[in-house]
Amino acid sequence: MSDHDHHDVLDVPEGAPFATVHFLRDDKTAKVRLGTSVLHAGLALDLVMENACGEVCACSTCHVWVQKGTNLLSSPSDDEEDTLDKALLVKAGSRLSCQAKILKAGHVEVAFPPGTHQFKSH
Numbered sequence: 001m002s003d004h005d006h007h008d009v010l011d012v013p014e015g016a017p018f019a020t021v022h023f024l025r026d027d028k029t030a031k032v033r034l035g036t037s038v039l040h041a042g043l044a045l046d047l048v049m050e051n052a053c054g055e056v057c058a059c060s061t062c063h064v065w066v067q068k069g070t071n072l073l074s075s076p077s078d079d080e081e082d083t084l085d086k087a088l089l090v091k092a093g094s095r096l097s098c099q100a101k102i103l104k105a106g107h108v109e110v111a112f113p114p115g116t117h118q119f120k121s122h
């Protein structure tokens with residue numbers, strides 16, 4: 001996997017639409033340009049975000065619960081739905097954070113299913 005800089009999604013050009021993504025576990029918020037995945041918003045904040053399969057929709061370790069702003073996100077593909085079917089603790093708002101891209105301006109709130117993401121970033 002390439003080691004590209006995850007922080008560039010935080011570079012919102014002046015006047016461009018953006019979304020804010022709040023991660024409840026870490027109580028941190030990213031302001032990101034549209035088109036950013038939820039996973040990359042977290043990585044840009046240097047949060048611990050699991051992504052075992054390298055973002056190819058095959059592992060579900062990047063499973064998150066989107067509590068607010070689900071309507072701002074790209075719709076789940078069939079592949080994402082299939083992978084989520086095998087994940088634990090799936091509920092309304094469950095997404096694979098590597099697949100869920102923020103397409104509209106607004107506010108997104110993200111929680112992690114308990115037990116799967118218990119690491120703190122500091």
Ligand code: FES
Pocket residue numbers: 050051052053054055056057058059060061062063083096097098099
């Ligand atoms: S990183 Fe594997 S499904 Fe998202």
